[in-house]
Amino acid sequence: MGLKLSVKPSAILSTLGLWAILASVAVWLLSLPLAEAVAGSLVAVGLHWLSELVHQLGHAWAARRVGYPMEGIRFWDVLSTSLYPRDEPELPAEVHIRRALGGPAASLMLSLVAALVLVGLWPLGGAPRWVAVFFWAENLLVFTLGAFLPLRFTDGSTLLTWWRKR
Numbered sequence: 801m802g803l804k805l806s807v808k809p810s811a812i813l814s815t816l817g818l819w820a821i822l823a824s825v826a827v828w829l830l831s832l833p834l835a836e837a838v839a840g841s842l843v844a845v846g847l848h849w850l851s852e853l854v855h856q857l858g859h860a861w862a863a864r865r866v867g868y869p870m871e872g873i874r875f876w877d878v879l880s881t882s883l884y885p886r887d888e889p890e891l892p893a894e895v896h897i898r899r900a901l902g903g904p905a906a907s908l909m910l911s912l913v914a915a916l917v918l919v920g921l922w923p924l925g926g927a928p929r930w931v932a933v934f935f936w937a938e939n940l941l942v943f944t945l946g947a948f949l950p951l952r953f954t955d956g957s958t959l960l961t962w963w964r965k966r
Contacts, residue, residue: 804883811875813909817843818878822934830930840927847935852880853912855943858906863899879953897963900955907943912937920933 824845826837828855845867856873859882863870868891872883882899950956 801864803860803870804873806874808874808876809862811879814877815849818848820934826927826930830872832927832930836927840931843927844931844934847931848878848938849875851907851939852878852941853937854910855903855907856882857949858882858902858904859899860902861906862902866898868895868899881953893962893966897959897966900958901963903955904944904947907947908940911936911939911944912948 809957819841822841826832830837832840839843852875853855856870859871863882865954868884868888870882871885874881874883882903906962909911914932918936919931920934921928947955948959950960
């Protein structure tokens with residue numbers, strides 16, 4: 801889509817931290833063998849970043865459709881940010897709202913795909929089951945529903961700000 805991707809050093813450190821946390825949960829709470837926990841957690845971290853990218857591509861698709869495209873995506877900590885041109889003109893509230901809704905819409909579609917993966921992997925048990933649970937739950941709860949929370953860095957804040965200005 802012609803987007804410039806950038807990664808802050810915090811994303812690398814956070815990736816390692818997320819991997820360690822997920823592996824620890826897999827060993828101590830899910831009672832998975834260490835090798836299975838480490839491998840499954842690595843897959844889960846990869847799916848996390850894929851999910852983050854799909855969310856941002858949803859924003860990019862919506863931005864392109866309204867005629868004011870994104871320039872790039874910056875990955876930081878365990879999240880990312882849509883980058884728009886600095887010299888972008890003042891835009892109507894509807895443009896901001898439509899661009900903000902693109903990410904959660906893409907994440908909702910990925911949640912549905914993840915649900916199908918979960919159903920398919922459930923009988924396997926072990927790491928495949930729990931990685932699929934993580935993939936589905938993160939997409940539904942964090943990237944779809946959580947995106948609507950009015951936190952300073954979420955789509956919910958953008959929506960709340962521009963909804964008031966309509």
